Amino acid sequence: xxxxxxxxxxxxxxxxxxxxxxxxxxxxxxxxxxxxxxxxxxxxxxxxxxxxxxxxxxxxxxxxxxxxxxxxxxxxxxxxxxxxxxxxxxxxxxxxxxxxxxxxxxxxxxxxxxxxxxxxxxxxxxxxxxxxxxxxxxxxxxxxxxxxxxxxxxxxxxxxxxxxxxxxxxxxxxxxxxxxxxxxxxxxxxxxxxxxxxxxxxxxxxxxxxxxxxxxxxxxxxxxxxxxxxxxxxxxxxxxxxxxxxxxxxxxxxxxxxxxxxxxxxxxxxxxxxxxxxxxxxxxxxxxxxxxxxxxxxxxxxxxxxxxxxxxxxxxxxxxxxxxxxxxxxxxxxxxxxxxxxxxxxxxxxxxxxxxxxxxxxxxxxxxxxxxxxxxxxxxxxxxxxxxxxxxxxxxxxxxxxxxxxxxxxxxxxxxxxxxxxxxxxxxxxxxxxxxxxxxxxxxxxxxxx
Numbered sequence: 410x411x412x413x414x415x416x417x418x419x420x421x422x423x424x425x426x427x428x429x430x431x432x433x434x435x436x437x438x439x440x441x442x443x444x445x446x447x448x449x450x451x452x453x454x455x456x457x458x459x460x461x462x463x464x465x466x467x468x469x470x471x472x473x474x475x476x477x478x479x480x481x482x483x484x485x486x487x488x489x490x491x492x493x494x495x496x497x498x499x500x501x502x503x504x505x506x507x508x509x510x511x512x513x514x515x516x517x518x519x520x521x522x523x524x525x526x527x528x529x530x531x532x533x534x535x536x537x538x539x540x541x542x543x544x545x546x547x548x549x550x551x552x553x554x555x556x557x558x559x560x561x562x563x564x565x566x567x568x569x570x571x572x573x574x575x576x577x578x579x580x581x582x583x584x585x586x587x588x589x590x591x592x593x594x595x596x597x598x599x600x601x602x603x604x605x606x607x608x609x610x611x612x613x614x615x616x617x618x619x620x621x622x623x624x625x626x627x628x629x630x631x632x633x634x635x636x637x638x639x640x641x642x643x644x645x646x647x648x649x650x651x652x653x654x655x656x657x658x659x660x661x662x663x664x665x666x667x668x669x670x671x672x673x674x675x676x677x678x679x680x681x682x683x684x685x686x687x688x689x690x691x692x693x694x695x696x697x698x699x700x701x702x703x704x705x706x707x708x709x710x711x712x713x714x715x716x717x718x719x720x721x722x723x724x725x726x727x728x729x730x731x732x733x734x735x736x737x738x739x740x741x742x743x744x745x746x747x748x749x750x751x752x753x754x755x756x757x758x759x760x761x762x763x764x765x766x767x768x769x770x771x772x773x774x775x776x777x778x779x780x781x782x783x784x785x786x787x788x789x790x791x792x793x794x795x796x797x798x799x800x801x802x803x804x805x806x807x808x809x810x811x812x813x814x815x816x817x818x819x820x821x822x823x824x825x826x827x828x829x830x831x832x833x834x835x836x837x838x839x840x841x842x843x844x845x846x847x848x849x850x851x852x853x854x855x856x857x858x859x
Contacts, residue, residue, distance in 0.1 A: 425750030426807045430477040431798055432750030433859065435764075437485025438463045438492040440756055444517055448587065448626075451486050453619030453770040455780060458486055467758045468498055470789040475505035482858055484514040485756065486768065490521065496528045503533030511535035515585060515858050518564030526571035530578045538583040538612060538858045539564055543592040544602045565606035572607070583610040583858070588713070588734070589626040597719045604727035611724065612732045613717075615854040618773040628713045628736075629854060630705045631775050631819035635740035636690070636697045637705075643686040647679065655703060657683050695740075696820035701775055710736055738819070738852035744845065745859065747810040752798060758789035760797045762806060764857065765848045774818075774847055777825040780832055781844070809843055818846035 425432040439462045442451065451458045475481070481502050483489050492498075502512050513536030529537065539561060542548070546558045568582050584603040586596060600611055618624045632640070644654045658676050683699060690697040717733050724731035746753075746763040753761040761767045766784035773779070786806070787797035797803060816838050818824050824847075828837050834844045849855050 426748050426811050427804070428477075428750055429799055430474055430795055431752040432477065432479045433482070433746075433752070434471060434474060434478060434480075435482045435485070435751060435753040435859075436463065436468075436471065437487070437754060437756045437767075438483050438489045438495060438498070438514075439487040440485065441491045442486070442488045442517075443491065443519055444488070448589075448616060448619065448623060449486070450617075450619055450768060450770045453772070456619075456768065456770040458768055458770075460487075461756045462492055463754075463756045464758075465494065467754070467756075467789050468494070468501075470758070471754065471794060472501070472505060474794055475502055476507065478506055478510050479750075480510060480859070481506065481512045482514060483512065484516070484858075485753075487756075488517055488520070489514045490516055490519075490525065496525075496532050499529065499532040499534050511579075513537060513858055515540065519560055521564040521567050523567050523570060526567040527574060530571045530575045530580050533579060535579045536581045536583060536858065537568065538585050538610075539603075539608075540587075541584045541599055541603055542587050542589075543595040544598050545592075545595055548592050548595065562606065565603070565608070569607040581609040582607055583612060584608050585612045585614065585858070587614050587616050588628050589616050590628055590709075591626065593628050593713055593716055596716055597723045600720050600723045600729060600731060601727060604724070604729040608729055610730040610732070612856050612858060613720070613734055614856040615734045615849070617849060617855055619770060621773060621778070624773050628709060629738070630701070630710065631738060631849075631852075632698065632702050632705060633696065633740045633817055633820050633852070634735075634737045635693070635695045636702065636820050637737050639686065639690055639693070639695055639697065640699075640702045643682065643689075647682055652679050652682070654679060654683065657699070657703065659700075696817035698775075698820050698822040698824070700822070701820075732856060734856050735853035738849075738854060742815075742817075742848075742851040742853075743813055744810050744848070744851050746850070747807050749859070751859070752794070754789070754794075755783075755785075759783070759785045760787045760789065760794065760803075761785055762803070762810070763848075763850070764855075765850055766844070774849070775824070777830070779825070779830070779847060782832075782834070784843075806843060809841065810845060813845070813851070815839060815841050815843070815846040819849075819852070 440458055441460050450456055489495055499512055512534055515538040518539040541561055572578055572580055586599055615629050616626055647654045652675055656676055657679050714736050721731055753767050761784055769782050771778055771780050786803040818829050836842050837846050
């Protein structure tokens with residue numbers, strides 16, 4: 410199900426990327442935050458995120474784009490409610506934007522009180538999405554370090570009170586849940602908990618590890634749906650022959666030669682069949698990392714899918730819209746940010762194309778770490794937003810991303826290669842100049858308010 414956001418058709422979305430103005434703006438009002446959540450990109454190694462607030466001058470530079478917008482999302486890394494001009498900016502944007510367009514942001518809700526909640530409603534805020542990563546007090550406080558579940562209960566209560574005080578107001582209240590091994594079983598109860606407190610929608614995302622210690626928390630595998638389907642087909646074929654694909658041993662011939670010992674005669678047969686599977690993958694243009702597929706935790710995946718299914722049943726019962734991520738990465742990837750005509754504005758006025766390339770940080774994919782650097786097309790202190798948006802470099806970038814002809818790096822058996830792992834990315838093995846081959850938003854794993 411969708412979370413109620415305005416969602417153009419695929420054709421309209423692709424056209425949005427080439428309009429003479431952005432259709433969606435993501436504006437980082439601040440990088441200050443009142444929490445120290447361990448899974449936040451701000452705490453990541455090499456993140457180099459400094460604290461700062463969007464200026465009045467920078468916000469004013471965005472206003473020429475407001476009449477054309479479908480949506481304005483006023484958050485980035487920090488907590489939007491910490492910015493002293495937030496209410497004023499919501500009101501200014503509401504006056505300039507079309508009535509069908511929406512304004513929203515994500516928040517930890519810690520600063521919400523009756524006065525601020527009513528102020529947001531009166532300013533014309535359309536959506537607020539509160540972070541709720543479980544209903545067990547211990548789990549919640551561990552994930553949201555510095556906040557308690559009672560704080561979140563109060564945040565929902567004051568928002569509900571503000572909506573009652575202004576019947577017919579625009580505000581929709583939502584929740585965001587980040588799936589990890591330590592909390593995913595709480596998702597159905599969390600959906601019920603937020604629905605009982607007035608939530609209209611819930612967005613669920615997989616987690617992106619920013620530290621090696623967080624890798625064990627992921628509940629997905631990076632193998633694509635196409636690779637998994639082909640692997641499962643061959644696994645069943647081998648099983649029908651009385652063979653087990655998990656006995657594959659790519660070093661069997663070497664051990665037999667060096668140790669002069671006989672190996673299980675079935676292993677060479679398994680190895681030969683796996684070689685045929687690899688050949689079929691190449692024929693079908695499917696990136697396949699066999700060693701990673703052999704490590705895939707199918708039991709965990711099945712349990713996560715069952716929990717997601719239960720959460721959907723609860724959502725249907727409670728009348729809350731639920732947007733779930735995939736449990737197996739999409740075979741056909743696309744960038745909803747770029748195809749939807751998005752531009753991302755950092756607090757200091759830099760113009761970027763997406764969440765993935767908004768900041769510098771280190772993340773972990775499979776068994777390798779990935780240093781991601783921001784992609785900036787201009788700065789609002791030097792050029793107007795619409796001039797930057799229509800610059801040849803930015804338009805070429807968007808055209809290439811819409812086509813999305815990139816290697817599937819997370820499924821590649823030679824990853825991390827020197828091309829994508831180089832600190833200064835130049836191009837991938839397809840000669841693409843955009844470092845999108847390992848983007849997990851494009852795979853359907855990561856989700857946010859948009």
